[in-house]
Amino acid sequence: xxxxSVPRTLRGTQRLGQIAVTLMRHGFGPYVRRIKLRxxxxxxxxxxxxPASPPAGEPEPTLGKRIAASFExxxxxxxxxxxxxxxxxxxxxxxxxxxxxxxxxxVAPFPTDQAYEIIRQDLKAPVTELFREFNSVPLASGSxxxxxxxxxxxxxQVVVKVRRPNIxxxxxxxxxxxxxxxxxxxxxxxxxxxxxxxxxxxEFDQTICREMDFLNEAAITDRxxxxxxxxxxxxxxxxxxxxxxxxxxxxxxxxxxxxxxVLGDSTVELEKPKLARVLIETFMRQVLELGVFHADPxxxxxxxxxxxxxxxxxxxxxxxxxxxxxxAFVMLLTAGHYRYMDIVMDLLADMNAMxxxxxxxxxxxxxxxxxxxxxxxxxxxINVHSIFNEIAALARKHHVxxxxxxxxxxxxxAVIGGTAFxxxxxxxxxxxxxxxxxxxxxxxxxxxxxxxxxxxALWHGGSLxxxxxxxxxxxxxxxxxxxxxxxxxxxxxxxxxxxxxxxxNRLSFGLIIAAIIIGSSxxxxxxxxxxxxxxxxxxxxxxxxxxxxxxxxxxAIIRSGKLS
Numbered sequence: 001x002x003x004x005s006v007p008r009t010l011r012g013t014q015r016l017g018q019i020a021v022t023l024m025r026h027g028f029g030p031y032v033r034r035i036k037l038r039x040x041x042x043x044x045x046x047x048x049x050x051p052a053s054p055p056a057g058e059p060e061p062t063l064g065k066r067i068a069a070s071f072e073x074x075x076x077x078x079x080x081x082x083x084x085x086x087x088x089x090x091x092x093x094x095x096x097x098x099x100x101x102x103x104x105x106x107v108a109p110f111p112t113d114q115a116y117e118i119i120r121q122d123l124k125a126p127v128t129e130l131f132r133e134f135n136s137v138p139l140a141s142g143s144x145x146x147x148x149x150x151x152x153x154x155x156x157q158v159v160v161k162v163r164r165p166n167i168x169x170x171x172x173x174x175x176x177x178x179x180x181x182x183x184x185x186x187x188x189x190x191x192x193x194x195x196x197x198x199x200x201x202x203e204f205d206q207t208i209c210r211e212m213d214f215l216n217e218a219a220i221t222d223r224x225x226x227x228x229x230x231x232x233x234x235x236x237x238x239x240x241x242x243x244x245x246x247x248x249x250x251x252x253x254x255x256x257x258x259x260x261x262v263l264g265d266s267t268v269e270l271e272k273p274k275l276a277r278v279l280i281e282t283f284m285r286q287v288l289e290l291g292v293f294h295a296d297p298x299x300x301x302x303x304x305x306x307x308x309x310x311x312x313x314x315x316x317x318x319x320x321x322x323x324x325x326x327x328a329f330v331m332l333l334t335a336g337h338y339r340y341m342d343i344v345m346d347l348l349a350d351m352n353a354m355x356x357x358x359x360x361x362x363x364x365x366x367x368x369x370x371x372x373x374x375x376x377x378x379x380x381x382i383n384v385h386s387i388f389n390e391i392a393a394l395a396r397k398h399h400v401x402x403x404x405x406x407x408x409x410x411x412x413x414a415v416i417g418g419t420a421f422x423x424x425x426x427x428x429x430x431x432x433x434x435x436x437x438x439x440x441x442x443x444x445x446x447x448x449x450x451x452x453x454x455x456x457a458l459w460h461g462g463s464l465x466x467x468x469x470x471x472x473x474x475x476x477x478x479x480x481x482x483x484x485x486x487x488x489x490x491x492x493x494x495x496x497x498x499x500x501x502x503x504x505n506r507l508s509f510g511l512i513i514a515a516i517i518i519g520s521s522x523x524x525x526x527x528x529x530x531x532x533x534x535x536x537x538x539x540x541x542x543x544x545x546x547x548x549x550x551x552x553x554x555x556a557i558i559r560s561g562k563l564s
Contacts, residue, residue, distance in 0.1 A: 012173055016040040019177065022073050026066045035184030064099030072103055076143030076167075077174040077208070079103045084204050087295075087411050089392030090402055091195055107164075109141035115148065115162040122245035130243060134160070143167070144211055144316075149253065158240060161214065161249040168212055175205050196401060203404050211316050214249035220292055221251065221315045227290050233278045235303070235311040254311035259299035262306070263422060271308040276424035277432060278310060283416050284436035287409055291326055295319040295408040297416050319408040327444050329406060333437050336371055348400060355399035363398045370394060384417030384429050509553055516546040 017040045023032050024041070032038050061069070071082040085092050086100035116127050127134050133151040139159065140147045144167060148160045182197035210216045218239045225236040235254055243250035262268050279302075286293035294301070296317040303311035321329060328347055335343035341364040348354050354363075370390055374382060388410045395402060417429040478484050520542025530537045 012177070013040060015173060016177060019074060019181075022070050026070045028066070028070070031185075031189065034188045035181060036188070037181070037184070062095065062099070064096035067096060068099040068103055071100070075170075075174075076107055077171050079143060080208055080211075081178070081204055084207060085200070088200075088404070088407055089389065089411070090395035090400065090407055091200070093396065094389065094393075107141060107143045109138045109146055110164055112136045112138070112148075114165050115146060118162055118165065118247055119160075122248050123243060131158075131160075145214075145249075150250075152240070152243075157253040157255070158243070159237075159251050159253045160243070161251070163212060163214065163247040171208055171212065175201070175208070178204070199401075207317075213246050214244065215246050217316050217318075218244050218249055220318045223292055224286065224290065224294075224312075224315065227286075228282070231282075233274075233309055234282055235305060235309060237311075237313060251313075254303045254305075254313060256303035256305040256309075256311055259302040259304055259419070262304040269307050270304070270423075272423040273427065274308050275304070275310060276420040276427045278308075279416055279420050279423070280427075280429055280432045281436065282310070282312075283412060284433060287321060288326065288330070288436060288440040291321050291323070293319050293321075293409070293412065295412055297412050297419075299419055302419070319405040319412070321405055321409070325403070325405065326440075329409065330437055330440050330444055332406075334441055336367070337434075339368060339371065341368060348402075351403055351406075353400050353402050355401070357399050359398070363394075363400070366394055366398070382428070382430050383421075384433075385414040387430075388414040506553060506557070509549065513546050513549050513553070516542050516549070520546065 016037065020032050020037045020041045023029070024038075029038075068082060071078040082100040082103045086097045086103075089097055092100070119130065120126050123130055131150040132153045132155070135149045137148075138146045139149050143164070145161050145163050148162070150158050150160050152158055178201045179198070182201040185192050185195075185197040218241070221237055222239040222241075225238055228234040228236050235256075237251035237254060240250040240252075257265075257268070262270065283293060283297065294312055294315055294317075296314065297312070301312060301314045303313060305311060328351065332344060332347050335341075335347070344367065345354075345360050345364060354360070374387060391410065392407075394400075413429075413433070420427055420429055475484075520539045523536050523542065524539035526536075528536050528538065532540060
């Protein structure tokens with residue numbers, strides 16, 4: 001993708017310069033030059049782009065701190081990108097992920113009058129006609145939305161989430177620039193190919209677009225609400241569809257106590273062992289039975305309703321596993337448990353998870369060693385969070401990148417396992433998970449599943465046999481007519497052509513400058529009038545023009561970083 005197809009506005013070019021200056025100031029200048037971003041740094045920004053030295057006596061900031069500081073300075077979309085990367089330990093090392101996890105949406109609240117106007121535009125009525133009471137002081141303010149407490153005319157207390165004005169325009173511009181930058185990384189920085197920058201940006205694009213569309217969050221919340229409707233232990237907010245749009249989301253306000261608040265209050269009677277088991281079972285049911293799960297289950301999103309009920313809130317970040325991915329996930333866990341390493345490798349290959357540098361045999365050996373270690377540990381020493389981190393480290397070592405939703409399942413299980421441990425240290429989270437996986441395995445490979453898969457296999461096989469003669473005849477016709485074409489893709493050829501064009505243009509420019517200097521010198525020596533202080537005027541103009549063009553050429557070479 002060419003940069004000229006993305007930010008065709010002055011604002012887009014200025015944003016590129018801002019990104020380049022910020023990255024250079026935090027020590028990423030070499031990467032900025034390699035992806036051809038330095039040319040967008042204005043002269044006024046060169047001094048600001050110099051890397052700052054740490055105060056005397058303080059150590060150099062780590063790579064993770066520099067990345068986090070860059071993202072925080074570049075605004076809410078980059079903060080969201082950092083938070084997404086922190087959830088991918090199979091790509092990002094733990095020290096960097098820890099710094100990115102600490103990123104917060106430090107965004108000032110927007111005026112409530114603007115929220116009123118958005119509600120009026122989307123719900124076709126003023127706030128006073130939609131709610132009996134509406135607290136004008138925001139309950140919380142983030143980079144994407146702002147939330148308020150309100151009361152409906154039927155007397156129910158609700159939470160109203162309103163999308164930040166114009167956030168979609170800022171997100172679209174930054175996403176386009178990120179996509180162009182990812183293409184530059186893929187082309188010009190081969191040592192970062194393993195991170196698959198373009199795939200990360202595509203994933204981020206889908207995530208941020210889903211998060212900004214409140215209808216998506218409403219649909220997921222309603223689906224989980226319906227699924228757990230008959231479960232007395234779980235409370236999921238109800239969606240008020242008549243008060244919801246793509247920019248406004250209205251949900252039941254769950255009344256209770258926050259997790260850490262209840263845990264620190266010894267006067268509250270809780271059935272902690274039951275709560276811990278319910279927490280893990282609820283998540284596994286979301287993954288294995290529903291196929292949609294809460295992907296950000298930190299304790300702040302748990303509301304405890306004493307003595308033994310749990311409320312789940314904020315489904316803005318959710319994961320989804322379709323039927324085939326669900327079966328693959330269960331088979332991956334089962335094959336790992338029984339040491340069927342060939343099946344594990346086949347599943348990873350089917351998901352395009354292994355990179356070109358992955359040594360399958362060494363990966364099988366290392367994974368088997370890791371599984372043997374966990375089997376040898378007593379239950380009280382097995383920690384879901386440690387298991388997840390060790391698998392992520394193994395994935396990074398062998399250049400294995402799992403599907404995003406698989407990673408979200410693992411990350412969420414690690415968080416929930418740690419939360420359940422705080423409630424009941426004696427509970428074996430891995431045993432509860434294993435029981436649920438065993439039940440799911442029986443359902444996936446029961447009579448109904450096998451019947452459905454057999455019908456699908458017969459359909460696809462029959463279609464292949466039916467279409468094969470026609471496809472062979474069509475191929476033969478095209479071959480005889482000379483219509484069979486072969487597409488050859490040469491990597492880096494576009495970059496080479498651009499460099500040759502740039503070099504030839506500069507050479508032509510230099511020849512023109514030389515010709516102007518020679519012509520001006522001939523005019524000066526021949527004393528052709530008119531004269532200015534005894535010097536031919538046309539010769540002076542030629543020298544001046546050559547000086548300007550030469551200076552322009554030198555500046556272009558310096559800005560491109562190709563001086564040496």
